[in-house]
Amino acid sequence: MATSPEVVREELAAVTAAASADLAAQAAAASSAQALDSLLETLPLIVPPYYDAAGLLAVAWYDEIREESAPLTAYVPDVIGDPSTDWIEREIAKLQRSVEADIEEQMQRLVDETMRLAEKEVARGFRESIVGNTRQDEDAIGWSRVARPSACKFCLMLAAKGAVFSKETAIFAAHTDCHCAARPEFRGGTHGPEASVVQYVASSRRAKTEAAQAARNERLRAYLNQHYPDAPG
Numbered sequence: 122m123a124t125s126p127e128v129v130r131e132e133l134a135a136v137t138a139a140a141s142a143d144l145a146a147q148a149a150a151a152s153s154a155q156a157l158d159s160l161l162e163t164l165p166l167i168v169p170p171y172y173d174a175a176g177l178l179a180v181a182w183y184d185e186i187r188e189e190s191a192p193l194t195a196y197v198p199d200v201i202g203d204p205s206t207d208w209i210e211r212e213i214a215k216l217q218r219s220v221e222a223d224i225e226e227q228m229q230r231l232v233d234e235t236m237r238l239a240e241k242e243v244a245r246g247f248r249e250s251i252v253g254n255t256r257q258d259e260d261a262i263g264w265s266r267v268a269r270p271s272a273c274k275f276c277l278m279l280a281a282k283g284a285v286f287s288k289e290t291a292i293f294a295a296h297t298d299c300h301c302a303a304r305p306e307f308r309g310g311t312h313g314p315e316a317s318v319v320q321y322v323a324s325s326r327r328a329k330t331e332a333a334q335a336a337r338n339e340r341l342r343a344y345l346n347q348h349y350p351d352a353p354g
């Protein structure tokens with residue numbers, strides 16, 4: 122009886138696994154930077170003998186099954202076709218290009234993020250100069266926040282009514298994307314009211330404990346959602 126398809130399949134799997142092991146050894150012998158090149162180079166040497174081995178398996182099985190059919194003619198099956206590894210090279214080159222594009226994309230993201238952070242840092246120079254000077258200038262009563270209409274809930278709340286932050290404890294919390302500015306406020310100038318409790322709490326340093334900070338965040342979040350439902354953040 123001819124060998125069962127299951128057994129033939131196993132034999133074929135053994136051949137392909139052996140080819141794969143040979144190629145893996147080739148790749149492992151090279152440095153990781155060279156692994157792909159080394160592999161592609163040896164592909165045309167390693168693949169053909171395994172192609173033939175697989176072909177011979179097929180031929181033997183073909184023969185067995187043919188014999189069982191009591192054929193009327195004589196026929197000697199042969200290994201058909203030649204192995205070609207050119208297409209593998211083409212496929213890999215294609216893949217390689219997409220991988221490179223992806224690396225470039227990720228690199229671009231890092232570049233963009235770096236520039237975003239750099240902009241934030243540059244803007245700090247403006248802000249700190251305003252805030253710092255109002256603390257030294259006897260005519261200054263503090264500073265207020267100038268937020269863009271597109272700023273987040275948090276920033277809009279802090280900027281509301283042109284509120285003046287006069288206490289030393291108030292810090293200018295800045296978001297990378299809100300681009301808020303600080304405006305100096307003077308005793309004799311036109312300025313908004315003193316910042317409200319909520320505004321002060323939101324602009325004070327982190328609470329001493331995590332639990333206290335979490336509770337503060339929660340209250341603030343509820344306030345922001347209620348008063349600035351349409352703003353982002």
Ligand SMILES: [Zn+2]
Pocket residue numbers: 272273274275276277295296299
């Ligand atoms: Zn903001």
